Amino acid sequence: MGQREMRRRVTRVGVIAVAAALLLSGCSPQYMVLNPVGPVGKKELDLILLSTVLIMMVILPVLALLFYIVWRYRDKPGNKAPYQPRWSENKVLEVIWWGIPIVVVAILGTATVKTTYALVKPPETNVKPLTVEVVSLDWKWLFLYPDQGVATVNYCEIPTGVPVQFELTSDAPMNSFWVPQLGGQEYTMPGMAMRLWLQADKPGTYYGHGANFTGEGFAHDEFRVVAVDETKFNDWVTHVKQTAPALTKAGYAQLKRPSIMGTASYKSFPPGLFNDTVWADGGQYMPGMLNDVPGGAPKHGMQDTSSMSSRMAQEAHMSS
Amino acid sequence: MWEAIRQFGDTYLMWKEGPLIWASDVLILLTIAGIVAVLTYFKKWKWLWDEWLTTVDHKKIGIMYLICALLMFFRGGVDALLMRTQLALPNNHFLDAEHYDQIFTTHGTIMILFMAMPFIFALFNIAVPLQIGARDVAFPYLNAISFWLFFFGALLFNISFVFGGSPDAGWTSYPPLTELGFDKGPGENYYLVSLLISGIGTIGTGINFIATILKMRAPGMTMMKMPLFSWAVLASSIVILTVFPALNVALALLLIDRLFGAHFFTIQAGGNPMMFINLFWVWGHPEVYIVVLVAFGVYSEVVATFSRKEIFGYKSMVASLMAITIVGDLTWVHHFFTMGAGPDVNSFFAVSTMAVGIPTGVKMFNWLFTMYRGRIRLTLPMLWTLAFIVCFAFAGATGVMLAAAPADYQYHNSYFLVAHFHQALIGGVVFGMLAGMYYWWPKMFGFKLDERLGRWAFWLFNLGFYVCFVPQYALGFMGMQRRMYTYPAVFGWGPLNFISTVGAYIMGLGFLFIVAQVLYSIKYGERDVTGDIWDGRTLEWSLPSPVPHYNFAVIPYVTHRDMWWELKEQGRTQELRPRPEDIRPIHMPNNSGRPFLLGVCFFVAGLGFVFAWWLLAVLGLLGVGACLLARSFETHDEHDVPAEEIRRYEAQLGRL
């Protein structure tokens, strides 16, 4: 094969790859990450775009240079381009290319740090936030509304325009709570209560899924976040309170068994269920938790070893 | 009796599992029978033992690593094709969840630990002693041990599929999913034990090559005259030394949890599963630099050779290697930005991660400017190198995008990540290993690999690569998670997945061309009569191909960086030919069967640990102890090759 032809092919593959990437990542709503509906997702998208632009500003010239050099200095009889086999040092050039990446990293680093700190705060401060406690189970998602007193499985209603404080834990192997259109994910870990701020600005039903592998049922570990305006949200709460059954301790134990299920709603749940779960899975040792409890003593359970062995029995049961 | 056999078959041989397992069983038995038959028919047992199993010669050990790496590439590749077949269509049921989980786990583990690692060790062994003008590595016996530990570790991992069940919790194997409470099978034990065994061997290799490079260079070869590939191996070995202990500790602690009921990572009795994740990535991130740095070394050699030009900015190249070595060890937390360690932690590790891009970028520019004002020959090694620059620029770009912590909250565990790391691992490491293989193949075997078939392989593999992995970036933006064995149709992930699968098959085709190329070239490949088939620059090209077992009849005195090329320029190549009167008897290490035996003992002990068959474990460990003691009492492990013999041999090669 001639070298020219080969070169053309290199170019073609490169161009197709770039074009495909650009075209595909279009504005179609299928691209959830690129079509955020809340301030958190938007901030993250901004950073994604900034990083893409910055890095492409370096990468694309590099590739252009590559193609030019290979074409110009190919080993072909009669090539008139200069040949200097000992030209191997140039201070100015080297300073330039130590310098360019440093500048880019400095810019991107600053933006990253800013966004990182911004995302641990509520996206909006003058609206009273809603708190939703999330427990990932094998293989379903339990949402508890401490202020409303209701609970749901595999779907989560939230009011639009209100920052939502998700408190995350797991009562199964570690998972990750991800609603791409609202914003990035965070792990749900047994024995820990993590915080994730999200907010929906537009009503709609948004896809959510466990993002960290949890075993056999992982592919079906899906849930939905339903954003509605505030009055509809309140109506929904009232509706659940009137029509749904209660989640009992026994019901929770049942729920915890590994299984795949559809959605469910509960008009109430055992008080302190979230905290109990965190404590039972080792929460007493987590540094953040100690602040909460004077003297570091746990609020609930998990002091005597009998409950520990019962947990082991439960786990053994779960795996069988 | 019959009942007992049936029960054994059900529990360990998994006869109930169905055709996939039966087919594998049959395949394995046939392979073993075939190997035994061929060896017996050609009366090759003694040859196998004397020439290969007991060898301590770095060149042969290198070749054995290479063969294993290619075989494992095939195994991992078949896993990949199985996965891609399952994912081609939504709601597909070609594989069930259980098998899919096992397959992505073995795919990832094998590709990184049993394909990429032996591949880099193959190149370490083949090239380093020759490049620096040494007769062997610093510790040839240890080198053999390292190989056999890797070999038996890999064997143990591979038999899991047909004997007891494969691990199925991902190559990262996070607890508590991998704790006994959730995962009772022996599969996870296989993962832990086999990685531990090969991990010990890897540390041996790291020690060996640091010692070799720092202490065994030919006289006159100062560090700043050393070829860049050897520098890269030094960098990679330093990383091995600093981080492999972390992997071994993580694995050992999880094993202790599983076998002895401890609570490091359980969620009862105060265990903290996050610590495993932390320790795993203390190793896991630098691990990717362990492999890619070696590839960088290959590219540096190839670019200079095939541009017929000195490497540009040698000192910067060395500095950037060392910078990546150090800074690369400080970035591990970027694999769990989403754990919520807080903005301070995330900010620090985000910036340190991006900082690795700085020295890497310097290398990119230096490669480019090595070609500038050179004369570029598009041979196979050079083609793979050029393809690398394109591919890795994007891999690095997406890496830097991932490093922006808040953006990573959106990419993490999605197909965007899968695409990033394949681009880095394939575009960075696999391309580099193939470039290195093509480059040094004539040195190893005395003939060149066929260019025409090689070009087919190259274009197919490259085309396949982009068709396979570019759509995966898009899938990431569409919210598709990794490690899903199936997905519904509603999200529109189907078409892109289908394209991706097609790409994977094209890559498979490319791989088949490589196989064909090797087979074809064994018969018809261009023979290398000069020993310098590429017009090379460094010392290894001053030797005949294949290299005599003592490497250098007379150790050269090095005066220049690209010594061989320099002498060629000045018409002084004769100086690197041995003169009869300079030839002295040479000390060479003796062959030994003990490293192989040690490997067997580790294997036996390993099997004991996997199934908690304690007697077997103790027996194996006693064997290990016995081998070590025997070694300690060995006083004479070298022999002299008489000067006369060397003279005769060199004369035969036409060098005297």
Added chain:
Amino acid sequence: MSTLTWEWPGVHAAPGETSGEVSIEYSQPSESLKIFGFWLFLATDMLLFACLFATYVLLHTHTAGGPTARTLFDVPGFVAETFILLTSSFTSGIATYEMRRQRAGSVALWLVITMLLGMAFVGLEAKEFVDYVQMGATMSRSAFLSAFFTLVGTHGSHVSLGICWMAAVLIQVLRQGIHPQTARKVFNVSIYWHFLDVVWVFIFTVVYLTGVVM
């Protein structure tokens, strides 16, 4: 002579360069190479302990209602272990010193003393472990105890291995006297021993002492 040109920490004295003389363990390239390899091994071993220490520090308060460091550790016991190990580090140093003076008999004697001290240490530690287990403080009682037994046990098994290795070296010294190869072995085994002492100092400080006083 190398030992002797040492003046101040950080000042490197390359014996070959300064006086034209090399101490015996460095006198053959193949042996001095092995010493270098062994230093590298010590470097990785140090990082192995680093990971175990990190795990211990993270988990040391995770007692799951079981015994805590303060209630468990027996002060005279670990103080005795510490002094024994410190002394053995000294005696193994003397073995090196005698090795450099090429006195095989004396080397053997000091190695034996070191081994005996080592055995006493391992014995005490084993007794300590048995006591704890009898009190119900087993490895599976709590994460703290898992980490404790693993960290201290790993050190203990290093010491035990060191004793076996030292025995092998001892036999060779007795049989063959001091020559570059045996000298190198004596040197390596004794830097290994000092290294274990370094690790112990940290176990003493981070595990035991802070465990009982903080």
Added chain:
Amino acid sequence: MQAHNVRTLAGRDKHRHALRQYVIGFLASIVLTLAALWVGFAHGLPAGPLLLVLLLLAVLQIGVQLFLFMHITEGDGPPVHSLAIALAFLFTFVFVAGSLWAMSFHYMVA
């Protein structure tokens, strides 16, 4: 074996100097340990400074072992083994401190 070509060491007092090093090292290690015990038990320092002092004493102990016992400064050729050990200390610090920092989760929901 060239065992006997090796020149035996010159000068008696140089030997004595080496021996003195070992003895000093031994005494230092004992004294440092006693000091640690004393600080720990007899002195009522608050937790932070106490830990600091104890760690400082431990670091001094390392110095004793490395320089007085392990001959870290000796060798043939450039002191690369000292460099290796220094690097190991650096990464020991990085991995321990880094791991504990990453695992401290200060921003959890309390």
